[in-house]
Amino acid sequence: MGYSEKVMDHFINPRNVGEIENADGIGEVGNARCGDIMKVYLKVDDGVLTDVKFKTFGCASAIATSSMATELIKGKPVAQVLELTNRAVVEALDGLPPVKLHCSVLAEEAVKAAVKDYYDRSGIAYDPALFAGLGEEDPHGAIEEE
Amino acid sequence: MKAYMDNAATTRLSETARRAMEPYYDEIYGNPSSLHGWGQAASAALQDARERVAVCLGADPKEIYFTSGGSEADNQAIQSAAWLGAAKGKKHIITGAVEHHAVLHTVEALAKDGFDVTVLPVEAETGLVRLADLEAALRSDTALVTVMTANNEIGTVQPIAEIGALLRARKIVFHTDAVQAVGHIPVDVRALNVDMLSLSGHKFHGPKGTGALYCRKGVPLRALLLGGAQERNRRAGTENIPAVIGMAAALEEATAELAEAGQRVAGYRDQLIAGLEQIERSHLNGARQNRLPGNVNFCFEGLEGESLLLLLDSKGIAASSGSACTSGSLEPSHVLLAIGRPHEIAHGSLRLSLSRYTTQAEIDHALREIPRVVQYLREMSPVWENIMKASNLK
Numbered sequence: 001m002g003y004s005e006k007v008m009d010h011f012i013n014p015r016n017v018g019e020i021e022n023a024d025g026i027g028e029v030g031n032a033r034c035g036d037i038m039k040v041y042l043k044v045d046d047g048v049l050t051d052v053k054f055k056t057f058g059c060a061s062a063i064a065t066s067s068m069a070t071e072l073i074k075g076k077p078v079a080q081v082l083e084l085t086n087r088a089v090v091e092a093l094d095g096l097p098p099v100k101l102h103c104s105v106l107a108e109e110a111v112k113a114a115v116k117d118y119y120d121r122s123g124i125a126y127d128p129a130l131f132a133g134l135g136e137e138d139p140h141g142a143i144e145e146e
Numbered sequence: 147m148k149a150y151m152d153n154a155a156t157t158r159l160s161e162t163a164r165r166a167m168e169p170y171y172d173e174i175y176g177n178p179s180s181l182h183g184w185g186q187a188a189s190a191a192l193q194d195a196r197e198r199v200a201v202c203l204g205a206d207p208k209e210i211y212f213t214s215g216g217s218e219a220d221n222q223a224i225q226s227a228a229w230l231g232a233a234k235g236k237k238h239i240i241t242g243a244v245e246h247h248a249v250l251h252t253v254e255a256l257a258k259d260g261f262d263v264t265v266l267p268v269e270a271e272t273g274l275v276r277l278a279d280l281e282a283a284l285r286s287d288t289a290l291v292t293v294m295t296a297n298n299e300i301g302t303v304q305p306i307a308e309i310g311a312l313l314r315a316r317k318i319v320f321h322t323d324a325v326q327a328v329g330h331i332p333v334d335v336r337a338l339n340v341d342m343l344s345l346s347g348h349k350f351h352g353p354k355g356t357g358a359l360y361c362r363k364g365v366p367l368r369a370l371l372l373g374g375a376q377e378r379n380r381r382a383g384t385e386n387i388p389a390v391i392g393m394a395a396a397l398e399e400a401t402a403e404l405a406e407a408g409q410r411v412a413g414y415r416d417q418l419i420a421g422l423e424q425i426e427r428s429h430l431n432g433a434r435q436n437r438l439p440g441n442v443n444f445c446f447e448g449l450e451g452e453s454l455l456l457l458l459d460s461k462g463i464a465a466s467s468g469s470a471c472t473s474g475s476l477e478p479s480h481v482l483l484a485i486g487r488p489h490e491i492a493h494g495s496l497r498l499s500l501s502r503y504t505t506q507a508e509i510d511h512a513l514r515e516i517p518r519v520v521q522y523l524r525e526m527s528p529v530w531e532n533i534m535k536a537s538n539l540k
Contacts, residue, residue, distance in 0.1 A: 011453070012460055017526045032490035032529050035450055035470045035478070039528040057529040059452035059469070 003060060004094035010064035015071050018053040025118025029109045029134075036062040036103065038110035040070065042118055048077050054110070061100040062107075068092050069107035078118065082130060084111055109134055148462040149508035153349075153440060154298050154326060154499035155466060159392070160351035166395035167353065170388035178385055179374065188387050195394035202401045203343070204334035205360050211367070211377045212390050215357035216325035216346030217248040218370065222381070223321045223342040223359055224252045224292055226368040228261055231289020231319070238262045238288045240280065242304075243484035244273045244297050249323050250480075253292070266293075270486035272433035273302040280309060288318050295324035295333065295343075299468055299481040299497060300432030301441025303331065310339025319365060325349055325357075329400035330438055331408065341365045347389070351501070352396030356389040400502075407502035412439035414500055414509050421513040425520055427533065431482060431495065440500035443468075445487055448530030449494045449523040451478075457523070458496075461515045468495040490529070 003011070020041040030037040036058030043051035052074050056066040069089050073081045086104035090096050096104060116131045118124075150158070170191065176184030178192045193207070200207040213219045228239055241253050243265050257263045264283045266275055275293055284291075291313055296303045306322055313320040321342040327333050329350025335343055342365065347356030361367045361380075373382030400407075419442055422428055427447040446454070451467030458465050468479025470493060477483075478492035487495075498512065524530040 008456075011456065014526070028528060032493070034489075035493040037528050055526050055528045055531065057448065057527040058450050060456045062450070063453060063526070 002097055003064075004096075006068075006092070006094045007061060007064045007096065010067040010093065011060040014063050014067040016053050016067065016074070017055070019055065020051055020053050023053075025114040025116075025121065027110050027113025027115070027117055029113055030058070030106050032057065035059065036106060038062065038066050038106050040066075040110040040114040042114045044078055044118055044122075047079075049073055049075060049081055058103065058106075059100070061096055061103040064093060065089050065096070065103045065107040066110070069104075069111055073111055078115060081111060081115055084108055147507070147511045149504075149511050150464045151498040151500060151504070151508070151512060152464040152466050153501040153504075154497065156348045156354065157351045157501050158503065159348075159353055160396050160399055162399045163352050163392040163396040167388040167392040170391050174387075178387065179376065188385075191391055192385055192387060195390045198394040198398055199358055202397045203328070203345075203360055204336050206363060208378075209335075209360050209363055211359045211361060211380050212385060213357040213359055213381060214355055214386075216246075216323065216344050216349070217357075219344030219346075219357045219359035220246070220248040220292075220321075220323050220325075221252050222367070222370040223344060223361070224249065224290065225256070225370060226366070227290040227319045227321060227342070228256050230366050230368060232261070234289075236287045236289035238264070238285050240264045240266060240283050240288060240291045242266045242275050242293050243268050244300070244302070244481045245292070245294050246298055246323055246325065249292055249294065261289075262287075268484050271431075272436070273297055273300050273431075273481065273485045274433060274436065275304055275309070277305065277308055277312065281312065284316065284318065290319045290321060292321040292323070295322045295327035295338075296331065296438050297432065297481065298326045299479060300443045300485065301326075301438035301499075302433045303327065303436040303438060305436075306338045306340065314339050326438060329397055329404070330440060332404065335360050335362070342367075347393030347396060350396055350400040352393035353389045355386060356393040358393070403502060408439045411500050411502060411504060414504055414506070415439055415442055417509055418442045418498060418512065422516060425517050428520075429487070429491070431485060431487070440504070442498040442500075444496050445482070445491045446494045446496065446520050446524075447491055448527045448533050449520060451493055451495050453523055454494070454496055454519060457519045458515065461511075461519065463512055463515060466497045466499075468497065469493045 023041040024044040025042040028039040039055045041053045052070045054066040086108040089104045119126045174187045176188040178189035196207045196210050200210050266279050319341050322340050323344045325346040328345040341362045343360040348354040369380050371382045429445045431443040451469030455467045468482050470478050482492035
């Protein structure tokens with residue numbers, strides 16, 4: 001398959017696996033039919049992401065991208081979390097095979113869905129454009145068109 | 147501890163086969179088409195290999211054509227029967243839903259060239275082709291029926307002799323892809339009533355890049371590769387003598403050991419099946435009877451097969467999966483879908499394929515590690531969480 005050492009490391013020893021009780025935001029994206037679902041839990045204190053956990057059903061790269069995405073956002077201010085891109089996740093993992101790029105898109109979407117849920121729950125106003133298309137587009141389709 | 151359980155993908159070369167091949171690299175290296183002594187020695191060895199392969203299959207040596215492997219044999223058999231049928235106005239082909247891609251993609255290509263193709267459904271869970279379905283699909287312009295002897299993913303052994311008898315009576319050409327069967331269960335071309343049969347050397351501890359096509363006397367066969375007169379004008383190209391010798395030696399050995407090894411391997415298979423059935427929400431794929439002695443295939447709900455496969459690899463266990471992610475496509479295995487597994491469950495499949503070299507220690511290792519890895523992946527799976535929540539509500 002040609003996974004990088006970093007992908008294998010984050011797959012075999014994933015960081016931040018689990019759930020957060022009384023999480024401030026939860027995002028779930030993907031679909032079991034396609035073979036991957038990611039669920040991200042956030043704990044926010046004073047606008048800062050103090051804890052993040054994930055649960056993932058999917059292949060090695062789905063687990064590795066979930067792990068890396070949570071590592072990249074942990075401890076950051078929530079507004080900054082929204083700057084996470086799938087590209088950043090892929091780069092941090094030293095690349096993914098082309099057929100697996102959709103996993104990184106899913107990781108980005110799971111994080112954003114969790115932030116949106118946090119905003120909704122805490123009554124924080126936001127520009128809906130920030131989350132435009134979230135959960136609507138099929139990440140498989142999006143990659144195939146590239 | 148290591149456990150190689152991917153023998154349906156490929157097998158290790160047997161010591162007997164390797165030794166048989168050695169002289170043909172630097173001693174008897176002539177071209178069988180050459181008239182000098184070097185060439186004639188190679189030609190005699192080739193003829194000897196053909197006879198030995200024929201004996202193992204209950205065939206006549208003149209009915210054996212050596213190829214580069216199972217895929218080539220499938221391609222040649224199907225394309226030949228299709229085009230020779232078309233020349234007589236017959237442009238209908240019947241195959242099954244769980245065939246190997248070497249068969250399915252060849253038939254799909256012929257469909258694009260104007261052939262009419264019927265893909266027979268299979269029985270849920272077992273993957274067996276039903277004779278009644280086949281009989282109902284037959285037409286006056288049916289040129290070829292191709293149904294595999296044993297399935298590469300789920301190990302189901304099809305009722306080939308019965309299908310063959312039905313088709314022989316109607317004079318319809320019958321091909322079977324026996325790549326997973328030869329060397330593992332008794333395969334006798336006369337008893338099976340087949341007109342053409344494909345086999346592959348590396349599936350029974352022979353070298354890779356070898357195969358053969360059996361084509362019954364009187365059934366015409368067209369060449370796929372054109373050029374020299376090798377293989378009685380049915381397959382051009384200088385023969386891969388060492389590999390053919392190795393395949394013949396491996397087949398003889400596998401055939402001699404078949405009864406004893408088959409029983410032992412089936413015992414290991416049944417231990418694995420019994421052990422893995424203890425895992426909750428696991429489903430055996432394929433038939434319980436009519437099953438290859440070395441095949442175990444399960445779906446585990448709530449997890450994805452590639453993760454399972456790679457974690458098992460980290461525990462020294464080589465397996466395979468029919469998940470989308472292992473196939474390089476976005477769809478899970480067509481075989482698992484054809485036997486009625488929904489997509490989300492088909493993604494969580496695991497195939498363990500054994501050989502006569504499999505040991506009890508390997509079985510014990512697999513039975514220790516697989517339940518742990520399944521449990522670990524389920525604990526991090528939101529799908530499993532939902533399955534558990536739903537079952538607690540009931």
